[in-house]
Amino acid sequence: MVEILLDATIRAGTPILFATLGAILNERAGIINLGIEGLMLIGALAGFAGTFTSGSPLIGVVAAFAAAFVAGGIHALITVQLRGNQIVSGLALTMFGIGITALFGRTMVGETITGLERVAIPGLAQLPVVGRAVFSQDLLIYTSFVLVFALWFFFYRTRVGLALRTVGENPAAADTCGLSVSCYRFFAVTIGAGLVGIGGAYLSLAMTPMWIENMSAGRGWIAVALVIFSGWSSQRALLGAYLFGGITAMQLRFQAVGTDISTHILQMLPYAFTILVLVVSTIRLQKGAGQQPQSLGLPYDREDRK
Amino acid sequence: MKLVTERRDISSPLLRFFAPVASIAVALVCAGFLLLATGVNPLEAYREILYESLGSVYGLSETLVKATPLIFAGLGVSLAFRMQIWNIGAEGQIYMGAMGATWVALFSGLTNHWLLMAGMFAAAMICGGVWAGVAGFLRARWEVNEVIVTLLMNYIAILLVDFLVYGPWRDPQGFNFPLTAQFADAARFANYFDTRLHSGFFLALLCALLLYLFMERTIWGYQIRVIGSNPQAARYAGMRTGKTIFAVLFISGAIAGVAGFSEVAGLQYRLSHGISPGYGYTAIIVAWLARRSAVGVIIVSLLMGVLLVGGDSLQMLWQLPIAFIYAFQGLILFCLLAADFFIVYRLKLVRGTRHG
Numbered sequence: 001m002v003e004i005l006l007d008a009t010i011r012a013g014t015p016i017l018f019a020t021l022g023a024i025l026n027e028r029a030g031i032i033n034l035g036i037e038g039l040m041l042i043g044a045l046a047g048f049a050g051t052f053t054s055g056s057p058l059i060g061v062v063a064a065f066a067a068a069f070v071a072g073g074i075h076a077l078i079t080v081q082l083r084g085n086q087i088v089s090g091l092a093l094t095m096f097g098i099g100i101t102a103l104f105g106r107t108m109v110g111e112t113i114t115g116l117e118r119v120a121i122p123g124l125a126q127l128p129v130v131g132r133a134v135f136s137q138d139l140l141i142y143t144s145f146v147l148v149f150a151l152w153f154f155f156y157r158t159r160v161g162l163a164l165r166t167v168g169e170n171p172a173a174a175d176t177c178g179l180s181v182s183c184y185r186f187f188a189v190t191i192g193a194g195l196v197g198i199g200g201a202y203l204s205l206a207m208t209p210m211w212i213e214n215m216s217a218g219r220g221w222i223a224v225a226l227v228i229f230s231g232w233s234s235q236r237a238l239l240g241a242y243l244f245g246g247i248t249a250m251q252l253r254f255q256a257v258g259t260d261i262s263t264h265i266l267q268m269l270p271y272a273f274t275i276l277v278l279v280v281s282t283i284r285l286q287k288g289a290g291q292q293p294q295s296l297g298l299p300y301d302r303e304d305r306k
Numbered sequence: 307m308k309l310v311t312e313r314r315d316i317s318s319p320l321l322r323f324f325a326p327v328a329s330i331a332v333a334l335v336c337a338g339f340l341l342l343a344t345g346v347n348p349l350e351a352y353r354e355i356l357y358e359s360l361g362s363v364y365g366l367s368e369t370l371v372k373a374t375p376l377i378f379a380g381l382g383v384s385l386a387f388r389m390q391i392w393n394i395g396a397e398g399q400i401y402m403g404a405m406g407a408t409w410v411a412l413f414s415g416l417t418n419h420w421l422l423m424a425g426m427f428a429a430a431m432i433c434g435g436v437w438a439g440v441a442g443f444l445r446a447r448w449e450v451n452e453v454i455v456t457l458l459m460n461y462i463a464i465l466l467v468d469f470l471v472y473g474p475w476r477d478p479q480g481f482n483f484p485l486t487a488q489f490a491d492a493a494r495f496a497n498y499f500d501t502r503l504h505s506g507f508f509l510a511l512l513c514a515l516l517l518y519l520f521m522e523r524t525i526w527g528y529q530i531r532v533i534g535s536n537p538q539a540a541r542y543a544g545m546r547t548g549k550t551i552f553a554v555l556f557i558s559g560a561i562a563g564v565a566g567f568s569e570v571a572g573l574q575y576r577l578s579h580g581i582s583p584g585y586g587y588t589a590i591i592v593a594w595l596a597r598r599s600a601v602g603v604i605i606v607s608l609l610m611g612v613l614l615v616g617g618d619s620l621q622m623l624w625q626l627p628i629a630f631i632y633a634f635q636g637l638i639l640f641c642l643l644a645a646d647f648f649i650v651y652r653l654k655l656v657r658g659t660r661h662g
Binding site: 034038074078082083084085087088089091092093094095096097098099100102103104106213214218221222224225228262264265267268271272274275278279282283286301303 | 313340343344392394444448449450451453454455457458459461462465466468469472473587590591594625626627629630631632633634635636637639640643644646647
């Protein structure tokens with residue numbers, strides 16, 4: 001029982017984890033991205049279509065990354081190069097993603113694929129409780145474990161990561177040091193978007209191996225809230241994503257067992273819980289636990305430098 | 307040679323006026339390529355959109371019918387924009403407004419037409435207002451990000467209405483469809499010209515006028531504008547920003563809630579699953595394109611009405627999903643943001659590698 005719930009938690013949390021990590025990469029460079037929901041859908045459709053045409057889920061994952069990378073490029077172009085309003089551009093990206101995937105996904109509705117398969121790690125997979133949930137998962141889940149560590153290492157142990165954080169905190173100082181603010185921001189946005197796309201692909205390749213219109217169902221927005229919960233740290237993002245995975249797993253379990261509570265009320269839980277988590281983490285943030293990147297949401301123009 | 311950007315000394319009013327027009331034109335061209343990619347001739351599609359929405363009395367009336375909820379919701383969102391507050395939750399507020407109005411229509415026991423109208427109106431405003439007010443309270447009290455809260459409240463509102471129409475409020479004679487019973491005649495708006503055009507449209511125009519007067523002619527409107535453009539100065543002048551934030555989001559949600567009232571009283575005569583096909587999201591574009599002007603909200607709503615009516619017929623003719631309209635709206639916003647850049651900056655070719 002615990003084993004099954006833990007397994008369901010990790011599987012339901014993984015798409016949100018990828019999306020949150022991608023959003024953290026965006027925001028660390030100082031760019032708010034409210035297009036996460038749209039990017040997840042683009043990743044989900046590209047991942048499904050890529051797998052459907054090639055027969056290989058790995059090619060699907062690459063397609064998802066590439067498609068979201070390009071779509072993120074629009075947001076990057078508008079917010080970085082053209083210094084446009086980041087909130088409006090992100091909302092536009094979400095709308096664009098919902099629309100374009102509905103349009104191009106028509107031919108994919110009802111098709112089936114063989115999704116990502118579980119790969120058991122010899123030895124570890126036989127462990128009690130965590131064996132199946134942690135060491136007998138698909139490749140994307142293992143990738144997400146590595147990615148959490150890799151992002152931490154990148155931000156705090158590499159020169160480029162330090163430069164990226166500087167760009168998000170104080171772009172004028174970064175510019176003075178000879179760093180290209182627009183270059184760092186552009187690639188933080190696009191690569192972050194690509195990660196979000198992989199999160200979307202997890203929905204259509206592993207959780208339910210098919211394409212359903214609007215299948216992300218608000219997970220992108222939950223990820224946006226989790227960025228604040230995480231305090232822009234990848235380890236806390238893991239915690240947050242699995243918290244939500246856990247709630248989803250419980251909700252599905254309730255529905256499967258059959259209770260008197262309406263499914264509609266149960267489905268509200270993740271959204272209501274997100275609001276609660278957002279309030280608590282905002283209050284924590286104000287009490288000095290972690291800090292958002294200083295220049296988050298502000299376009300940088302060298303002519304404004306003081 | 308190197309391409310650099312340079313800030314314009316002055317941005318001409320002409321440029322400001324043409325930027326939105328040019329954005330829509332560019333978005334039309336981009337959307338045309340999307341249509342081509344799905345095997346639809348874009349010129350035929352655009353001709354169809356114009357013909358269906360403006361080519362007949364019926365088409366025109368349908369355009370006004372679709373514009374009605376957009377005007378309400380657009381006004382609500384743009385009121386919040388005035389204060390740099392983002393109300394992305396108009397969709398949920400429409401659902402809650404429709405829910406409140408339906409409760410009065412079906413369960414209050416009122417039978418007098420005007421009493422019912424007043425009751426439904428008030429209930430819609432309160433429900434929509436409370437829905438947005440939650441975000442307003444959290445923002446005013448703890449500075450919780452209102453974008454995320456208002457958006458997540460949409461999902462909850464839609465599920466709440468689903469819960470009601472699939473459960474306790476479902477019409478026992480409704481063959482198990484997710485709908486409530488139909489309203490009595492006393493709980494309905496009047497229709498005009500033998501079309502679906504109803505009093506909600508005129509109520510929306512009145513609402514725009516009132517909001518304009520409120521913003522431009524009252525002390526509260528002045529405060530909202532000051533807090534929006536310079537919160538520090540406002541605080542220094544003794545204005546209570548926290549209370550105003552809550553009040554503005556409440557009123558913003560209340561106006562969007564009236565859109566829900568107008569939909570159930572003027573068009574559907576009942577509450578049902580999917581009562582709003584995304585009017586609340588379109589309202590964000592309406593408010594942004596209208597640039598904070600109440601007249602602008604009406605004009606852009608009519609424009610979006612054309613698009614929605616046309617979109618319906620594209621769906622029927624070529625089986626294009628209605629969500630395609632979202633892609634188009636996203637493109638309009640992208641182009642508008644890009645155009646904003648060229649209002650403030652100009653591109654210049656410079657010799658050598660000198661940095662601008």
